[in-house]
Amino acid sequence: MKKPNTIIISLAAVAAVSAACWLLLVAPGLTGNEVNMTRGVTEHAEMNYSLHMIALWICAVIGILVFSAMFVSIVLHRKSRGEEPAKFTHSTKAEIVWTIIPVLILIAIAIPGTKGVVLMEVSPETEMTVKITGFQWRWKYDYLEDDISFISSLAPDSNAARRLQSGVVPAQVDNYLLDVDNPLVLPVDTPVKFLITADDVIHSWWVPDLGWKRDAVPGFINEAWTRIREPGIYRGQCAELCGKDHGFMPIVLKALPKDEYRAWVAEQKQVAAVEAENVQRLWSRAELMQHGESVYATQCATCHQADGSGLAPAFPALAGSPVAMGPVEEHIEVVLNGRDGTAMQAFGEMLTVTDLAAALTYTRNAFGNDTGDVVQPQAIARIKNG
Structure with a gap:
């Protein structure tokens, strides 16, 4: 029986590999994100994707040419055919060619x-500015033109599911560890400037669909900008190892059509007006306890645990704590301004006056503390206003 032509088999193998790569990258029904780089929804992302594809196809062509030449040379010039190796030291022409071609390739990549x-x-000239501040382990967003500010933390269901013996199974939580309670909301087709910084350690704000990331460094402000083309929900994470709960610091960006965004801004201003009214009224102990439990679950339980047992020695227990059961003035001071040299952060500028009052009331009356103290938002406002 005649043996199959080895050269044809070698070339067929190279062609098959090339065809497989082509199908993976451009096969119908694939968005590209399954087997390739994220395409994204901004000019930056599109530019990055185009540059990535240019480099990828250059590498693919080089690989096909090199391996084809190698396989053909192995087959045609093997020892069993009586081939004798050539004896030469160098080729000036070959050296010129393999120097010029890589330089041209580098120039072709460097331009885009x-x-x-x-x-x-x-x-470009931006229409709005958002200040982003990283904390362990949450983000604060300030809309400078609209005077809107809020904290974005890990969603309660993900926060519960990540804890052992919580009764919540991670597999049953949608977007586990990639969802938040308050997403960043932006309008589409609008150039937005970001001012990015941090309050404690180095963080990094990263949403892959935007096509860039920026470090958030305490004491410095890094700038970035974007223009989102398509409405939708885009998810990201802190891309800097910022502490033990680094993996629980997601980012969710919700892009809305301009009219829906304006409606959202109006809604947020109404929320701010309600907060101003809440500061002026007297809350019942039951109201503060109910609201405080919610605030504690999203802002405090990460370190002090849901049952107040803490994680010694870095995060002391609140159950039976000398601070939570001591003078209320000292407790307020610790929560507002934090403690130097410890992991206790200053929450005075992170939470609203109502949230602070409710969290203080809750921790002084939960976990068996039962001090009976009720901290009113008015009291926190007076202390903050000095």
Whole structure:
């Protein structure tokens, strides 16, 4: 029986690998994110994806040419065919060729790469500015033009599911560890400037669909900008190892059409007006306990645990705590301003006056503490206003 032509088999194998790569990258029904880089929804992301594809196809062509030449050379010039190895030291022409070609390839990649860097660093005239501040382990968003501010933390169901013996199974939680209680909301087709910083340690704000990330460094402000083209929900995470709960610091960005965004802004201003009214009225102990339990679950339980047992020695227990059961003035001071040299953060600028009062009331009357103390929002407001 005649043996199959080895050269044809080698070339067929190279062609099959090339075809498989092509199908994986452009097969119908695939968005590209399953087997390739995220395409994204901004100019930055599109530029990054285009540059990635240019480099990928250059590498693919080089790989096909090199391996084809190698397989053909192995087959045609093998020892069993009586081939004798050539004896030479160098080839000036070959050296010139394999120097010029890589330089041209680098130039071909550098031109769009430079355009991408310029696009990322030089922002157009923006229509709104959002200040992003990283905390362990949450984000604070300040809409500077609209005077809107809120904290974005890990969603309660994910926060419960991550704890052992909580009764909540991670597999049953949608977007486990990638959902928050208060997402960042932005309008589409609007250039937005970001001012990114941190309050404690280095964080990094990263949403892959935007096509960039920026470090959040205490004492510094890094700038970035974006223009989102499509409405939708886009998820990201802190991309810097910022502490033991680094993995529980997700980012959710909700992009809305402009009219829906304006309606959301109006709603947030109504919420702020309600908060102002809440500060002025007297709350019942039951109301503060109910609201405080919710605040504690999202803001405090990460360190002090849901049952107040803490995680010694870094995070002391609140159950039977000399602070939670001691003078209320000292407890308020610790919560508002934190404690130097410990993991206790200053929550005075992170939470609303009502949230602070409710959390203090709850921790002084939960976990068996039962001090009977009721901390009113008015009291917190007086202390903060000095």
